[in-house]
Amino acid sequence: MTNSAFPIAFVSHGGGPLPLMGDVDHRELVDACVQLRQQLPDTPSAIIVISAHWESRGFAVTAQSAPPLLFDYVGFPERTYRYHYGAKGHPELALKLRSALATKHIALRLDANRGFDHGVFVPLMLMYPEAQIPVLELSIDRGLSAREHLIFGQKLAAVLPPDVLVLGSGFSFHNLPAFFAPxxxxxxxxxxDFNAWLNDTLVDPSLTAEARLNRLDHWSDAPQARFCHPREEHLMPLLVCVGMAKAPAQALSFSVMGYGAQHYLWL
Structure with missing residues (x-):
């Protein structure tokens, strides 16, 4: 069990809209999303998605009632720019989170213009296609400090309502040149090698919460860390999730475009 009252999951969201396009190299990812969904609640009061595709100075949250979709990818078929995901926003919850985090000395900026990027709508279209649950998107801090994101997760866990669902959306392996090279x-x-280290760090029940956080704070010392993450933005949502959960995770492993990847779940 986590130290929080709400479920937390990290999803490796794949390449742009490819998981929604029936791409054969994303079939295992889609199946793993379906499997993950079966372990999550049907009707949380809100879904809070921390996306690797929104970097801001400090942390920010969407704060409009009906955010549009932000098609933040290029070079795909025209139909992939006509996706619809009609989930409402939750500006009231955004305001409450800003106020509550301020008491924890964390500034959370409200953004009334930001739409849902593909780090949000791709996994949600796979996992909650009915779009009946309000959604908030949280940014990562563009400084990409591991420690700051772990701390942010700890503070966020202390102020969230007990009936929300938290999704970190990034990628456990994110080396784009490697994906497209032979x-x-x-x-x-x-x-x-990196996946084995990551699974040992997140899943091993013999690790204390302090040891787990310390290993992730120094993630770049892990085997092949910088090959797997030349830039670490796709790890930051995972670190927020670990900071929130503290407890060991369950791992769902699969392959994307020839490379191993994971989703993680804390119940």
């Missing part, structure tokens, strides 16, 4: 045994093995 596969070789060295690069696939490098990904496997």
């Amino acid at each position: 596969k070789n045994t060295k690069s696939v093995a490098a990904c496997a």
Whole structure:
């Protein structure tokens, strides 16, 4: 069990809209999203998504009643720019979070213009296609400090209502040149080495919460860390989730475009 009253999940959201397009290299990811969804509540009061695709100075949250979709990818078929996900926003909850986090000495900026990027609408279209649950998107801090995101997760967990669902949306492996280069045994093995370290860190019940946080604070010392994450923005939502949960996770492993990837779940 987590130290919070709400479920937390981290999803590796795949490449742009490819999971929604029937792409064969994302089939396992889609199946893992369906499997993950079966373990999550049907009707949380709100879904809070921390997206790797929104970087801001400090932390920010969407604060409008009906955010549009932000098609923040290029070079895909025209139909992928006509997706619809009609979930409402939750400006009242955004205001409450800002006030509550201020008491924890965390500034949360309200953004009344931001739409839901593909780090939000792709996993939600797979997991909650009915779009009946209000959604808030949270940014990551563009400084990309591991410690700051772990601390933010700890503070956020202390102020959230007990009936929300938290989704971190990033990617456990995010080396774009490697995805599109010819596969070789060295690069696939490098990904496997980092994945093994990540799973040991997040899943091993013998690790204390303090040891887990310390390992993630120094994630770049892990085997093949900088090959798997030349830039670490896709890890930051995961660190927020770990900061919130503290307890060990369950891992759902699969393959995307020839490389191993994970979703993680804390119930």
